[in-house]
Amino acid sequence: MAQEWWRGAVVYQIYPRSFQDDNGDGVGDLKGITRRLNHVAELGADAIWLSPIFTSPMADMGYDVSNYTDIDPLFGTLEDFDALIARAHELGLKVILDQVISHSSIKHPFFEISRASRDNEKADWYVWADPSPDGTAPTNWLSHFGGPAWTYEPRRGQYYMHNFLSDQPDFNMHNADVQDYLIETKRFWLERGVDGFRLDTVNYYFHDIELRNNPPRPAGSNALGDDTYEMQEHVYDKTRPENIAFLQRLRALTDQYGDRAMVGEVGESQRSMQVMAEYTRGSDRLQMAYSFDLLGPKFSAEHFRTTQEAFFEAAPDGWPKWSFSNHDVERHVTRWAAHGVDTDSLAKLAIGILAAFEGTIGIYQGEELGLEQTEMEYHELTDPPGLRFWPEVKGRDGCRTPMVWDTQAEHGGFTEATPWLPVKAPQWARAVSGQGEGSVLEHYRRILAYRRRSDVLRRGRTAFLDVGEPVLAFRRVLDDQALTCVFNLSPEAREVEVTGDATVGLSTSGDLNNGRVTLQGNGFVYLEGHTDDLAVVSVP
Template sequence: MDTIEQEWWRGSVTYQIYPRSFLDSNGDGIGDIPGITSRLDYLADLGVDAIWLSPIFTSPMKDMGYDVSNYIDIDPSFGTLSDFDEMIAKAHSLGLKVIIDQVLSHTSDQHPYFLESRQNQTNDKADWYIWADAKPDGSPPNNWLSIFGGTGWQWDSRRNQYYMHNFLRQQPDLNFHNPNVQEWILSTVRFWLERGVDGFRLDTVNYYFHDKLLRDDAADFRQKSVADWNPYHMQYHLFSKNQPENLVFLKKFRALLDEYGATTSVGEVGESHHPIEMMGEYTTDKRLHMAYSFEMLGHSFSPKHFSKQITEFFRLAPEGWPCWAFSNHDVVRHVSRWKKHAEDPTALAKQACALLLSLEGSVCLYQGEELGQQETDLSYDELVDPQGIEFWPEDKGRDGCRTPMSWDNSKFSGFSSSTPWLPVKETQRQLNVADQQNKQSSVLNFYREMLAFRKQNSVLRNGNTLFINDDNSLLAFVRGDTMLCIFNLGNQSITYQNTTEFNQCIKVGNTKVEGKELVLGANGFAFLTK
């Protein structure tokens, strides 16, 4: 197997599927694996290299599958192992790789191992989770917090101890300091590798290990004048996560994947302090293949912001590899997040596509992004996400980006024949595949063109980056000495005086070329070669 085939993931484009919301094949209102299989031709035609499925394992669905009760079976709401095998076979026949979400830091409280662990302090699984005694006053062992609100510790009267949970109380954290836990986790990963999976997206990859001494986390050194809507963000998480043992385990994980040849891994770095540095650290020295943070999933939309992320990553980790995304299942869709920077959401959607697919690294697209899809406005009574229910209205949760895929303009947008698990609103229904399929100027067809453009120009997949302008609203950089990429990230026209040797304009959006001048309209862009 040559290096290119072995490292197919380097510069690749992966399409994230949120299974509950992609396509419902049996009319129960919930998307499923047969539904995914039936639309793989659409994704192959789009031009992506791989698909990533958010969790499909057996789960009580307290956190939509990120609370796993059986790591080696499919949740009945999504189908069966046979359905999964058929999907893998179809994807591979179309040249698509398959990546699945692995939630390794914690299980469901309904997992058999946790049910056993909580019975007493002497059973075989007693130390498979993080248990600790109460302080003399009965309070939790330390000040660690849960991302979903309140303390990160839950009292259990069976054991007369607290257990740790970084997320919901129904998501107890595994004790990775126990080598038996590590070996068991790796055995579940091997199970899916044997079924033909090509890689894994690792949820909360920096949360695996905790400080054995259970030392308190510090207050965030970036002092805040008022309390944050979520107190979790007011701490500097020195001890509840980000431990050095994480790096040792990731080398074990990588060694397992390397046994199977052309596989890959991409880790989610959930961290607000030095995330780019951590991405680099996690993707060097035979650890993860790729990592991403939330740095491009926020509200920042400026030339300096984008240039900083790319420059800092490759400065800190020249041997590492990033995976960039603008949207996913945890954040407000980027067309809605960045709308103040555009007059026309369609122009913004196309520019974001062109920018993302020209960045150095690999890329992940989120389902519906190729339609220019926007955030769904939901009322409180329509929510199912525990984050939104807990923090409403300061934070409306993640349901707004998880609503069903819009395949057509019918009542339930072609997603299901019955009422979907989350509502389909008119705004989303109008942005659908059927309407955009044959419309040359649609966002969908622009994505197809841009994905083909990236494949035709290898410099966009693996060329180095040199930034030549990141002032005001103008972002300009050269990829691999052969292509100049220029973007106007504002909603007012600007003129760029091209004094470089790049004089052949090969792709533009809302841009006029007048000799050596480029007049970039609102959210305009251009690609030039020598």
């Protein structure tokens, strides 16, 4: 995997605040991450993705950057980062940095200059607009965190745009000087040896320069009444055609540094597969993209199938990244609990499915332990959406609680101080030290080792089989090798028939017996064979 290392790779996401505290302040840091990298390497990952570690006032936990070329003191220093890079590379791990360039912090020095007047050197570096004739916001665009995507600045007599918090003003990417500045901040990290970037909100870079209002979503759509953002068709405030040319500039930059990779986060609920495809097709855009389609509540064979087929139909030469959990969503073993025999069975099934998908896959810290969503009380919250919309919206703190390492150590071995978010008993009980034979962690290691040595899983194409719910079945094919993957998405046992010359490569449900496999609740099987005599699966 020396060339195009990212194709078919396993990317392990680290949330730095919550991975390992080294200096005893209750917050994770770079030295703590470096100390724990052995765990990631032994798991079978190829790369780590670090959520933002740059200088920030932390209004949105680092997704509001005030200095793009330095480390926030909360996490350490540039020297600590260099040591992390060196250790990761020693272990054979690539390092991907989270890049938040659609917007900055309100405390970024350029915004502080920009907001002061209409005629300064940075006046056009952010998205400013005059009020409507009645004094209201210039457009009907909405913020993800509630209310208008505009905040009034009396010194300019104008509104500035923010897709998220008012503390996160949007850069004006129509300004070439802004693009040049952001390109150079990426070069800074490439020169320090990073292997790629995860691009936050990659389809939000440009806005409609004519400031046209978004239309409402059609009647009968899936927009939720308590989620006003999803009540619009977001055709003018994001996913603009100008985005492609900027992605091409980013790709040209990274190509100067050899085998580097970019993965874009597509925040698009209405046509996400099409946007992912558009952003990754060809050889001059992103290497990979992901969306939230598999990070939601849907758990069915049809959903897994239609999501992947939609992507590869739109971009046969594109490349997706699939994940079931990350720092923005409820952990998947909690989200899908109704479909599981128990937490362990569901966790093992989930990685079995994910590891068999065509594309690059992402694992969020702690899912390899079967960590469930932490139940939070209001006084424990730090996340802005939870603080604002509790209890209907509980925020993202429940998936961000600290990693647990030791069942015998206070706070699960994360820190000796009071942790920034609590370590509660259900999570503590699943610490790494207690994950022995037959555990979720042992299963993850087994599955990822299988994927690593399987060319057909990393690079083979996919063809889905028509077997019906609740069984998901598809075939991966590379040259003359084939792997048929069959999953029982229900907690009840299901029997499947297999014809053709196949052998069990990996199974959680036992072996073939007279052409049949009984898939236990949440069980699955990988069947190895050749393309001249494929395994054919049916459900009696």
